[in-house]
Every structure is written in C-alpha cells, then in structure tokens.
Amino acid sequence: MDTALITGASRGIGAALASELTDRTYDVIGTSTKGGNGLHALDITDQRSVTALADTLKDRSIGLLVCNAGLYLDKGQPLDTGYPPEMWAEEFAVNVTGVFLMVQAFLPALRAARGKIAIISSQMASHTRAPGGAYIYRASKAAALNLGRNLASDLKTDGIPVGIYHPGWVQTDMGGGAADITATEAATGLADRFAELSLSSTGCFETWDGRPHAY
Numbered sequence: 693m694d695t696a697l698i699t700g701a702s703r704g705i706g707a708a709l710a711s712e713l714t715d716r717t718y719d720v721i722g723t724s725t726k727g728g729n730g731l732h733a734l735d736i737t738d739q740r741s742v743t744a745l746a747d748t749l750k751d752r753s754i755g756l757l758v759c760n761a762g763l764y765l766d767k768g769q770p771l772d773t774g775y776p777p778e779m780w781a782e783e784f785a786v787n788v789t790g791v792f793l794m795v796q797a798f799l800p801a802l803r804a805a806r807g808k809i810a811i812i813s814s815q816m817a818s819h820t821r822a823p824g825g826a827y828i829y830r831a832s833k834a835a836a837l838n839l840g841r842n843l844a845s846d847l848k849t850d851g852i853p854v855g856i857y858h859p860g861w862v863q864t865d866m867g868g869g870a871a872d873i874t875a876t877e878a879a880t881g882l883a884d885r886f887a888e889l890s891l892s893s894t895g896c897f898e899t900w901d902g903r904p905h906a907y
Contacts (some may be wrong), residue, residue, distance in 0.1 A: 694805065695719045697754050699736055699794060700761030702729070705812065705859050708879035709758060716883060718756065721749065736761055736790030739797075746797040753805035754798055756886060759791040759836075760812045766828040780828050787832035791839060806851040808889050810882070811840040813897070815858040820906045837897060837907070844895035853894035857885055860900040873900075 696713045700706040701722025710722045723745070727733025732748070735741040763786045769775050791811055795802075802809065816826060817833035837856050844854035859882060861872045881900035889896070897905045 693717055693719050694755030694807075695721060695752050696756040696758060697721045697723075697749075697798065698758040698760055699723050699734065699790070701731055702726075705875050705878055705882075706758075706760045708875035709760065709882060712876070712879040712883045713756070716887075721752075723761070736794060737785040739793055742790075742793045742797045746801070749798075749801065752801060753807070754801040755805045755807045756810065757794065757798055757802060757807065758810045758812070758886070759794055761790060762787050762812065762833075764826070764829045766826055769825075769827075771825075771827075775827055783828045784832050784835070787829075788835045788839060791836055795843060802852050803850055808886060809840075809843065809847070809852060809854045810886050810889070811836055811854065811856045812859055812882075813837045813840070813856045815899075815905060817856075817858075817897075818906050841895050841897075848891060848894055851891065853889050853891050855885060855889040855893070856895075856897045857882055858897075858899045858905050 696718040698706055698710055698720065701710045702724035710720045714720045722731045723734035724731045725735060732745055734745050763783045765779050765783050766775055795809060813836045814833040815821060816830045817837040819834065840854050840856040847854060859878045878900050885898055885902060897907060899905050
C-alpha cells in the first residue's frame with residue numbers, strides 16, 4: 693500500500709482528497725495547522741515544524757506528496773491602498789516556500805518509494821490569462837507553478853515525477869458557494885491525474901479534469 697501525504701487536509705479539497713485517496717487504497721497521512729481529528733499538526737512555513745514531521749515519519753516511504761495547503765488573503769484588495777507587504781510575505785510563505793520545504797524535507801522518503809509530487813496551483817497562475825486583481829495570490833500560484841516545473845527537471849533523474857494542477861473553481865470556503873464543482877468532484881479528477889502522472893508527463897500543468905492548462 694502506497695502512502696500519500698497531504699498538506700491542508702482538514703477541509704475543502706484537502707479533506708476530499710484524503711477521502712478519495714483512502715478509497716483508492718492509499719495509506720493517507722494528513723496535516724493541518726492545528727492538527728487533531730487524526731491529522732498531524734504542521735506549520736509548513738516553519739522549517740523546524742516540517743523537519744519534525746519528517747523525523748516523525750522517517751520510517752515511512754512516501755508514494756505521493758500532495759502540496760495542497762494554501763492561502764488567499766488578498767481577495768478584493770484595492771490596488772491603490774491594499775496589498776500590504778505583510779500580506780505578500782504571509783501568502784508566499786504558505787503558497788510557495790511551504791511547498792519547497794515539504795519537498796525538501798521529504799525527498800528521502802520520496803526517493804525510497806520513487807514517489808510522485810503533486811502541487812495544487814491554480815488557473816490564476818497562468819500569465820496568458822491575466823484579468824487583473826488578486827495580485828498576491830496570482831503571483832504566488834505562478835511561483836508555485838514555476839517551482840514545480842523546475843523541480844520536475846531536477847528530480848527526473850531520481851525517478852520522481854512532478855505535476856502541477858488547477859483544481860477547478862471549487863465550492864469551498866475559498867472558492868465560495870457559486871463555484872462550478874464540489875470538492876468531491878475536484879478530488880476525484882485530481883486523483884485520476886495523480887494516477888496518470890509519470891516521468892513522461894513530469895512538469896505538466898493540467899486541470900482537474902485532464903486538460904492541459906495554458907501557462
């Protein structure tokens with residue numbers, strides 16, 4: 693049985709992915725900021741916290757690392773007076789640095805399993821689709837996309853494929869009730885993408901339902 697490690701698994705897409713991957717016979721390990729309810733407490737912006745989790749799980753090989761945890765603090769911020777530096781720092785710490793710290797800390801476990809890395813980005817990462825606004829979120833998700841593409845190059849020789857995914861506009865606290873799909877629908881599609889991910893497709897940027905996404 694492969695082990696899947698999912699960040700941000702307490703609600704929304706992360707919780708739905710935990711359920712879906714469990715149904716697909718993964719041994720799922722989930723994290724959340726506060727922990728509880730079977731989840732490991734983890735601050736993905738704190739290297740000591742990430743390293744402590746890696747030490748706790750040092751005897752486990754990781755077949756799938758899902759970097760799902762994310763922040764979207766700048767929705768509706770005004771261009772003239774909004775987007776304070778502290779917001780940039782906090783959002784990038786979770787959406788970008790946290791992804792890197794997780795990959796770095798769990799590389800030995802991923803190498804042991806010749807596992808896969810899935811980075812949940814967003815269509816808002818695309819530089820060809822730029823309707824304006826949400827500058828921090830867009831920039832951070834674009835950075836996560838760039839990070840994933842470069843990791844794919846470096847980890848190919850280790851046999852570790854990396855995929856970057858737009859989960860859809862999902863009915864979560866972040867996406868809102870008017871969004872297109874449920875978290876369960878998103879998780880089902882994303883799990884299919886993870887299953888298809890291989891060294892031949894490493895570095896892909898795809899939608900939850902399997903379409904190549906414009907960069």
